[in-house]
Amino acid sequence: MTNAVYTMIVRALSGVVSDRAAETMLRSVLREQGLAAETVTAQDMQKVLSGPLLARLSTVLPPARARKELLNLSGQLEAQYPKAPTLFTQNVPLATWDEPQTDTTFDDLGLSADDFEFDDPEYGALPTTRTYDLARAEDQDALIQTLGRFSGVQGIMVCRASGEVLRVKAVRDPAGLGGVVAASAMLFQKRALRLLSADLGGQTVCVCPLGGYCVAVVATSQANVGRLIVELQQLRVAA
CATH class of the missing domain: 1.10.150 (DNA polymerase; domain 1)
Structure with a gap:
């Protein structure tokens, strides 16, 4: 109760x-x-x-x-409840790569179809959509900056659907993140999915197809993954 x-x-x-x-x-x-x-x-x-x-x-x-x-x-x-005062502040979270670096690696993630789960449908249509022309470097950077504002985000990669990396920003060399995108691309080809989320214990990997492009995000266990998924659901590519 x-x-x-x-x-x-x-x-x-x-x-x-x-x-x-x-x-x-x-x-x-x-x-x-x-x-x-x-x-x-x-x-x-x-x-x-x-x-x-x-x-x-x-x-x-x-x-x-x-x-x-x-x-x-x-x-x-x-x-x-007077002993529970309001905690509202004006602080805005920074991207993780603006904070002290930690010993995080994306190598050898070993993903398969069973590692992924669907996003929560309750929030799929609520927020305002964000549209990017991912053929333009400026929009690729703008997308990375937007997603990088979420606390706990450690890496973002923008790729073509073929796996070709266009832009990447991460705390450490995200070599393993390319493998995540490649594995996800195979799943997208086999299933009509809009977003994949894999919980890897201390990290969560979210991959979202965007037309002929794809964006992958790696976040720590402290990140608000639900909020991140909601944001990814609203991404669109310019026609």
Whole structure:
């Protein structure tokens, strides 16, 4: 049974999005953070509101409005639970390659069809689409910059569907990432897929076909993979 903190937030969130979307969104974010609707505390919920849920809601609403709505919810929660103050800040996450480097490697990932899972369909049509002309170097760089803003992203590769690498940005030499794209391309040819996500323990690899192109992203286990998948779902190539 859900507790009072969860019930309070999901009811308030239902005034911003639909009842079903509020329930699905909040439960998904809690699950990503290792929390449960039955035991989440006010302190935990403040962290969720100012971080993961803000990122998720910003795919549904304009970011400024999403922040305003959740800041209001955070204030209500603080009023009822004074020992759990709001944690909203103005900090914007940087790409992982702008942070101190770690010992991460993409070699020998050993992917097969069984390693992949489908993305969550609940958020497929909600955010605004982003269109890029991937034949242009400027748009390739713009796509990498957009995806690189997500906390925990360690590598991004833009390729042709044939596997030819066009642009790459990563913490370390992403030699193994080319193998991910090659393995994924074979799966895309056999199945009508829009996106592949592989959980490799400490890393998650997401691969998205875009017409005659493909973008691959490697993220750490700390990344909000659900939010990243939602963003990848909205990518389009210019006609």
